Amino acid sequence: MPFLELSLVVRTEQQPRAEEALDDLGALSITLRDADAETPDEQAIFEPGVGELPLWPTITLDALFDQHADRRGLAAALGELLPWLEPDQLNFAEVADQEWERAWMDQFKPMPFGRRLWIYPWNIEPPADDGLVVVRLDPGLAFGSGTHPTTALCLEWLDGLDLAGKTITDYGCGSGVLAIAALKLGATGAVGVDNDPQALTASRDNAERNGVADRLALFLPEDVEAEAADVFIANILAGPLGELAPTFAAAAKPGAPFAISGILAGQQDELLQRYAEWFDELRVDTREDWVRISGRRR
Numbered sequence: 001m002p003f004l005e006l007s008l009v010v011r012t013e014q015q016p017r018a019e020e021a022l023d024d025l026g027a028l029s030i031t032l033r034d035a036d037a038e039t040p041d042e043q044a045i046f047e048p049g050v051g052e053l054p055l056w057p058t059i060t061l062d063a064l065f066d067q068h069a070d071r072r073g074l075a076a077a078l079g080e081l082l083p084w085l086e087p088d089q090l091n092f093a094e095v096a097d098q099e100w101e102r103a104w105m106d107q108f109k110p111m112p113f114g115r116r117l118w119i120y121p122w123n124i125e126p127p128a129d130d131g132l133v134v135v136r137l138d139p140g141l142a143f144g145s146g147t148h149p150t151t152a153l154c155l156e157w158l159d160g161l162d163l164a165g166k167t168i169t170d171y172g173c174g175s176g177v178l179a180i181a182a183l184k185l186g187a188t189g190a191v192g193v194d195n196d197p198q199a200l201t202a203s204r205d206n207a208e209r210n211g212v213a214d215r216l217a218l219f220l221p222e223d224v225e226a227e228a229a230d231v232f233i234a235n236i237l238a239g240p241l242g243e244l245a246p247t248f249a250a251a252a253k254p255g256a257p258f259a260i261s262g263i264l265a266g267q268q269d270e271l272l273q274r275y276a277e278w279f280d281e282l283r284v285d286t287r288e289d290w291v292r293i294s295g296r297r298r
């Protein structure tokens with residue numbers, strides 16, 4: 001399937017906001033490159049999804065959209081989200097599906113999180129060891145392989161909970177990695193929510209791959225039909241986390257442990273204030289430049 005690629009050249013300090021805007025507009029994947037690199041060999045490529053903050057002075061963000069996406073509409077919406085954007089910072093191209101989005105899978109190795117949990121690429125056979133909880137994953141174009149610090153923060157938090165017999169809601173499920181990990185750690189049922197239909201497809205495929213599809217219900221945000229859960233987790237971005245706080249409060253049972261991530265260091269204070277309306281025992285944990293807030297529904 002070919003894609004529409006929107007490339008954006010920005011200064012380093014503009015990158016987080018530009019990436020958030022592309023994500024909000026529904027980019028299927030976002031890759032970061034050094035805009036000043038002259039040869040492909042010099043162009044270190046960051047993993048898809050929300051990126052780190054590289055030291056390059058200028059950065060090219062390559063965002064993939066559905067091939068039928070409206071170029072003019074995207075350019076106008078970006079102009080509203082990023083008022084400093086000049087037309088010459090933007091470029092559209094059609095790209096063939098060269099499976100390039102999978103090239104990074106070669107770098108994707110088994111990774112441990114917490115005491116028992118491991119994420120394995122779908123094409124590597126895990127060892128037979130009853131003490132390990134293994135999630136087999138093919139993120140495809142959806143975000144969530146475990147390589148990003150925010151996913152890692154969430155996986156470690158899940159590994160530290162007693163999930164036996166519990167239900168969980170994973171809001172912004174991406175590849176389904178968190179919901180599937182929770183099910184493999186003992187949760188009886190999970191709800192995954194994402195506003196990207198491609199993420200729901202990836203979550204379903206991964207749930208099948210892990211033999212937990214019958215315990216995972218998947219919804220677009222507008223279609224959610226689910227009771228409040230025993231545990232709640234959301235790894236999105238600070239903006240939507242702030243807006244969705246009342247939705248999350250309603251989705252978590254009284255006393256439910258909750259965690260949110262996707263928060264850049266420095267963005268946590270406003271969220272702590274907002275979530276204190278519904279959640280207690282709030283604490284902040286950090287990994288690289290990213291933050292996880294956890295606590296308990298009042």
Ligand SMILES: C[S@@+](CC[C@H](N)C(=O)[O-])C[C@H]1O[C@@H](n2cnc3c(N)ncnc32)[C@H](O)[C@@H]1O
Nearest residue numbers: 143144151172173174194195196199235236240
């Ligand atoms: C950073 S990824 C997290 C994926 C996975 N849960 C993980 O931890 O790796 C965020 C996901 O949230 C979804 N998302 C962003 N804004 C959303 C919103 N307002 N409602 C539902 N999903 C949203 C994106 O499509 C994306 O799949």
